[in-house]
Amino acid sequence: MSGRLAIVGLGPGDHRYLTPEARAALDAADVLYGYGPYLDRVSERAGQARHASGNRVEGARAQDALNEAAAGAQVAMVSGGDPGVFAMAAAVCGEIETGPQAWRALDIVVIPGITAMLAVAARAGAPLGHDFCAISLSDNLKPWDLIEKRLDAAAAAGFVIALYNPISKARPWQLGHAFTRLAQHLAPSTPVVFGRAMGRADEALTVTTLDQAGEVKADMATLVIIGSAETRVIARDGKAPLVYTPRVAAAVTA
Known part of the structure; x- marks a missing residue:
């Protein structure tokens, strides 16, 4: 199976605002990446790895997720609200633009959420x-x-x-x-x-x-x-x- 990176919007907080598409992407992921407080909103699943990081290291977080997806993993990057609004989707795209060709070949999916x-x-x-x-x-x-x-x-x-x-x-x-x-x-x-x-x-x-x-x-x-x-x-x-x-x-x- 080829690697995939889903950038998932968690919405404003409560699970009732999480879309079915977002929930399915989280459940299907082998590994989750994200800012620690956002990852804490996602229920833990046995066998699923989690990598939390701080709020000032978006570029490094994106690179790590892209590398893992390029190695064949099903990766989900979590983002509060909508990932395309002042959030991780732009950070990931920026890394892809300047990164190795392998990142451009990945299946990249941005899954919207309710922004603040x-x-x-x-x-x-x-x-x-x-x-x-x-x-x-x-x-x-x-x-x-x-x-x-x-x-x-x-x-x-x-x-x-x-x-x-x-x-x-x-x-x-x-x-x-x-x-x-x-x-x-x-x-x-x-x-x-x-x-x-x-x-x-x-x-x-x-x-x-x-x-x-x-x-x-x-x-x-x-x-x-x-x-x-x-x-x-x-x-x-x-x-x-x-x-x-x-x-x-x-x-x-x-």
């Missing part, structure tokens, strides 16, 4: 109901001035913005700076949604406004959605508010 912005949006209502974009606030792989340019462009163009990797112990200031930057383009009352650990037992959802967003705690398990000028909040007695962005642009209804 979709999980948070579903809990909040429909904030991504109109045009939106996703931006990672991590400046480990791109300069901060490029992030600022993209924030400016997205806000000025009227996109709802999903912020991945908003803050960490090593990057404590970026999220606050992003809010300050966005405030140059958006009204203080612009809705902001914080979704932490969606799909897990400790999930939490907070709806606030841009002028108050700096008071809400966040970490690397948090996804932040900043609304556009058209995003609305529907208050409901005794229930969480619904946040949504109308599908029809204001310019059409004016």
